[in-house]
Amino acid sequence: MFARLTPVVKNLLLVNIALLLIPSILNIDLGELFGLRYVFAESFAPYQFITYMFLHANFGHLLGNMFALFIFGPMLERFWGAQRFFLFYMVTGVGAGLLYGIVDFVEMQQLESAAQAYIANPNYEAFNSFINNHASYAFEQWYDFIDAFGENPDSQQYISSSIQRVQEVVRFQGNMPLVGASGAVFGILFAFGFLFPNTQLMLLIPPIPIKAKYLVTFYGLYELYAGIQRAPGDNVAHWAHLGGMLIAFILLKIWQDKRNNFY
Known part of the structure; x- marks a missing residue:
């Protein structure tokens, strides 16, 4: 052969x-x-x-x-x-x-624009939408956080943490190598x-x-x-x-x- x-x-x-x-x-x-x-x-x-x-x-x-x-x-x-x-x-x-x-x-520019829009106006609904549209792979591992954020939408701690997670998604996507x-x-x-x-x-x-x-x-x-x-x-x-x-x-x-x- x-x-x-x-x-x-x-x-x-x-x-x-x-x-x-x-x-x-x-x-x-x-x-x-x-x-x-x-x-x-x-x-x-x-x-x-x-x-x-x-x-x-x-x-x-x-x-x-x-x-x-x-x-x-x-x-x-x-x-x-x-x-x-x-x-x-x-x-x-x-x-x-x-x-x-x-x-x-092009996709990274769209992702970064969506992240900047969220950081400018962070809230539970916008975070949930961002994850569904740009990081659905993280939904299951962040399920408890998303659920808790929904129960405490005005919590500055959850809002601050959500911004960090959005930034984490951008870093992760931007550093994923193609092989x-x-x-x-x-x-x-x-x-x-x-x-x-x-x-x-x-x-x-x-x-x-x-x-x-x-x-x-x-x-x-x-x-x-x-x-x-x-x-x-x-x-x-x-x-x-x-x-x-x-x-x-x-x-x-x-x-x-x-x-x-x-x-």
Whole structure:
């Protein structure tokens, strides 16, 4: 099975696996330094647009991305050659990070504006609304506080504590690093469906055949829907996935591949 691996795909697999296993063994969190941060965060650095794509949150995260690279990467590397394939991988990964950074900037501006509006006029109803709209993940852990605040809406102690919690949400959101090769992997998925649209693939769940072009279309539409409708507690970087697909499309157009040679 591993004989099908091409050089760049093999090396990418090894690097990504090593950067998950070695820090785990040494008890080092590389994501704190090399994960992609909000551009105005104190810990942001430009190199993070590159380094983030070689780190993963856990084994399941790594497995999903590397499995897709293992399945779709070798055929593209054989088609393009090692140099162009590696360029494609890096450009789509960085481009995905840039698009995510733009969306993250807009969302953080909205969050900071909402926080400033609350601090200017703190009250129980506004706090409850802020948490529901911007930090639903914290609702359960702060349930007792929210309940007590509701029973004592005029308490300066609860009002002051609520302001601190709103500021905590802003700090938490602004310092949450993005990690993972998903942007580059979704670029590879898009390229595969674009270059080999009628290739039959077999899904794992459910085990049914599907043409590559339909699989890519489904993933693209799903990521767009999930990005716009962002469910509470959803920490998947849907806009990074879409960014990888968008950059892939642009690159493919620039390279002007002849579709008459595809199958």
